[in-house]
Amino acid sequence: MDRVIIITGTSKGIGRDLAEYYLRLGWRVAGCSRKEQTIEHDNYRHFELDVSEERSVVKMVRAVKKEFGRIDVLLNNAGIASMNHFLTTSLGTVESIFNTNFLGTFLFSREVSKVMMRQKFGRVVNYTTVAAALRLEGEAIYAASKGAIENFTQTIAKELAPYNITVNAIGPTPVETDLIKAVPKEKIVALLEKQAIQRFGTFEDIKNVIDFFIDAKSDFITGQVIYLGGVHN
C-alpha cells in the first residue's frame, strides 16, 4: 500500500528536499507553502496556504484524506526564524513567528490526528531547534516558539498514545538553507562551537532522524526530542 505523508513548507529548503525524497521512495506526498508549487510529480499535491489559517488547514487535510484515503505521517516542517535582541523585537514579529511555528504545528497536528485516530496509526514529527536547548542570545522568540512546540509534542504524545500515534521532535543544528542566510557568519560559528560535533547539519542528518521516528518499528518511541550535533538541554 502506498504510504501518504503531509509535509508543511515544501516550496524550498529541507521541506522541498524531504518531499522529493519521499516521492522517490514511491510515497504520496501532500505539501503546502504560502507560495506556488515548486515540485511537479504525479504523486504530489500542493496547497497554497498560510499554516496558521484554520479553515485552509482543515480544508487541505480533508482534501488529502479524501483523495489518498489515509495519512500515515505528518512532518510539521514549516517554520520561520528571526534573530534579534528581544528588546528590539516588535510584537508583529513575535506574532508572525508564533503563528507559523506554533499555531501551524498545532493546527496540522490536530486535524491530521483526527484522521490518524480512525486508522489507529500515525507518526507526527515536529521541528524544534538546538537554539531552544542552548538558550541562544538573539534567538529568544524563535527559541521560545520552538520551546512551546517541544512541550506540546510531549503532551500530545500522551494524549495520542491510545490511538497508536507517536509524536516526536527533531532539533536540527544550523543547516545551510534560507532560514539562516541572514544570520551573521560569526554568530553561526559561535553556535557551531557549542555543539559536541562542530559542523553544519545536512539534509541527510535530518532525514536519518525522521526516518527513525516514522519507521513502523518505532512504535515505542514517542514524546522524544532528538537534537543533532550532540546538543542537549
Next chain:
Amino acid sequence: MQEKIEKIIIDVLLELNEELESNELQNPTQETKLYGGNGALDSLALVSFITDLEERVSDAFDKDIVLADEKAMSQRTSPFRSVKSLTIYIQKLLEE
C-alpha cells in the same frame, strides 16, 4: 436540515457504540444525553465522536466545519450535552 443533521448524529453514535457497547446508546434519540452529567460518552469517546461527526457533516453539507471551536467551548451549557443541543449547534455552524 435539522432532520438530516439529527440522522447523521444518530448514525455516528450507533457506529461508535459498536465499540463502546453502552446501553444508553443502543437506541439514541433527540433526548439522549451525550457528554457531562449523566452523558453516555467519556472524554476519549467524545473525541472520537466529534472527529467522526465533523467529517460526516462536512461531507453531507459540503462545508468544512470544526465542532470544537471557541463558541462551543465558551458556551455556558455545552452543545455536546445532548443530541438535541448538538443538532441545533451544528445547524447554526452550517448557516454561518
